[in-house]
Amino acid sequence: MRGFSVGEIQGAGATAVQLKKMKLRVDKRRRSVHEANVEELKKLLGQLAKEKKRKPKKVRKDGD
Numbered sequence: 001m002r003g004f005s006v007g008e009i010q011g012a013g014a015t016a017v018q019l020k021k022m023k024l025r026v027d028k029r030r031r032s033v034h035e036a037n038v039e040e041l042k043k044l045l046g047q048l049a050k051e052k053k054r055k056p057k058k059v060r061k062d063g064d
Helices: 006-011 016-021 035-054
Strands: none
Touching: 006 016, 006 035
16 A cells, blocks of 8 residues: 555544654545545544553653
């Protein structure tokens, strides 16, 4: 697979920039929208959201 089409990305409620940050490919040439790819993207985005919720930022406290 060369990447997700722009229509599939929009169908999943994401942006091309988000996918590039996730190191997923975007195929600007493809115009087809496959529901299986849209569902896969939604699943990947859901996993990413869960990971962000689980990993709180650690705040350093400076000692006096």
